[in-house]
Amino acid sequence: MKIVVVDGQGGRLGKLLVEGVKSRVPQAEVYALGTNSIATSTMLKAGADHGATGENPVLRGVEDADAILGPVGIVVANAILGEVTPAMAQAVGSCRAKKFLVPMNSCGVLVAGVREQALPVYVAQAIDQMMAELEG
Secondary structure (H helix, E strand, C coil), rough: CCCEECCCCCCCCHHHHHHHHHHHHHCCEEEEEEEEEEHHHHHHHEEEEEEEEEEEEEHHHHHCEEEEEHHHHEEEEEHHHHCCHHHHHHHHHHHCEEEEEEHHHHHHHCCCCCCCCCCCHHHHHHHHHHHHHHHC
């Protein structure tokens, strides 16, 4: 099972997602795809099996993913302070994998009806939803 985590900036969200996935699905191959090298490094230190940085790794890495996790901005061109290129957003948004996205105000996207919660709560919900989808 190939699970892709995409994150940018410092990789804090990606770190939490990688740790959560590895604790729930230790046999999964977790790919840390960072929009910058700091984010990638942070996710690798959290236990990701593979890591790569930049636009092309995201474009190629999501093609055959079973699930993708990350901030909601990974499907929005120029989000995360411009770190998500239009090509990255299109690749993530149009690939066959289910996407489990965490709402982040820093991405410049507000999702109506979503209550403001602590980041670990969002992470747990995203991983729970991913598990329910993959098991069902």
